[in-house]
Amino acid sequence: MSRISADSKGVYIIAVTPFKDDGAIDTASVDRMVDFYFDKGTDGLTILGIMGEAPKLTQQESIAITKQVLARSAGRPVIVGVSAPGLAAIGELTKAVMDLGAAGVMVAPPGSLRTDDQIIGYYRNVVATIGEDVPFVLQDFPLVTGVQISPRTIGAIIEALPSMVMLKHEDWPGLDKISELRAAEAAGRRRISILCGNGGVFLPEEMARGADGAMTGFAFPEMMVNVCKLAGAGNLDRAQDIFDAYLPLARFEQQPGLGLAVRKYVLEKRGVISSQAQRRPGAALGTKAVAEVDRLLLRLEKRLAELA
Structure with missing residues (x-):
């Protein structure tokens, strides 16, 4: 199993965790989902993230899902979210998934962090816990974590901790943050991979600012794959046309x-998972919302036919 590095690029899709209607893990859908994501051209998977309902899983379930996904991925890179309130849990899960062959781990800051020194100190403690040989992704998602991490603080972490090889960038607004990080690299700082989240809704602009790809879970991964490839080849207009077709959804x-x-x-509609069920607590779509999504899907199908 290859490990992530500062040169990792492309789409590392944030995978959902499939459940049956009774809340049990749907192992058949896990296999089908992994096949679907790679068939659509993704470069890797990220499992047990925030949108993977990781906090609703037991440690044993997290390890079991990781083992299954890694086996199905057949050597292709899988990043595992290991964020937890305590360092002991992070260390235990990290050891388990890296022993199974994970490509790296992702760690979000706990909401209790307030100052730059606290944030830098936290990630120093993370590395001391998981080991300097484990490549990790810093998840910068202040809209959910409540932790604001400035480019200067990210830079301090990059310089202090060589095993921080990737940033999952989900600040909003955050395009200037990408530009500032890339400018620092142009001035001599160590390079890191930057993959972007937020459902992909800023992907063309993020790629133009210097991002390496996407790490988010939009239900049409082929959109992100195509946009990243086209943008990487310099065909920004065509990338924007593809992106615009999917933007309403x-x-x-x-x-x-x-x-x-x-x-x-x-x-579920695409046949990837058998049930749209979430573990409690979780929101459900009402009748009107379902009708709205169905309408957007029909319009998407029509627009893609026009673009083809």
Whole structure:
């Protein structure tokens, strides 16, 4: 199993966790989902993230899902979210998944961090816990974590901790943050990979600012794959045309508190998972919302036919 590095690029899709209607893990859908993501051209997977309902899983379930996904991925890179309130849990899960062959781990800051020194100190403690040989992703998602991490603080972490090889960039607004980080690299600082989240709704602009790809879970991964490839080849106009076709659905999926329900509904409609069920607590789509998503899917199909 290859490990992530500062040169990792492309789409590392944030995978959902499929459940049956009774809340049990749907192992058949896990295999089908892994196949679907790679068939659509993704470069890797990221499992047990925030939108993967990781806090609703036991440690044993997290390890079991990781083992299954790694086996199905057949050597292709899988990043595992290991964020937890305590360092002991992070260390235990990291050891388990890296022993199984994970490509790296992702760690979000706990909401208790307030100052730059606290944030830098926290990630020093993370590395001391998981080991300097484990490549990790810093998840910068202040809209959910409540932790604001400035480019200067990210830079201090990059310089202090060589095993921080990737930033999952989900600040909003955050385009200037990408530019500032890349400018520092142009001035001589160590390079890191930057993959972007937020449902992909800023992906063309993020790629133009110097991002390496996407790490988010939009239900049409082929959109992100195509946009990243086209943007990487310098064909920004065509990338924008493809992106614009999907934007109404991506926008609808981006609703706070409802986004995962939309994503799972679409994945169920696409035959990827057997049920849109979430473990409690979780939002559900009402009748009107379902009709709105169905309308957007029909319009997307029509627009893609026009673009083809």
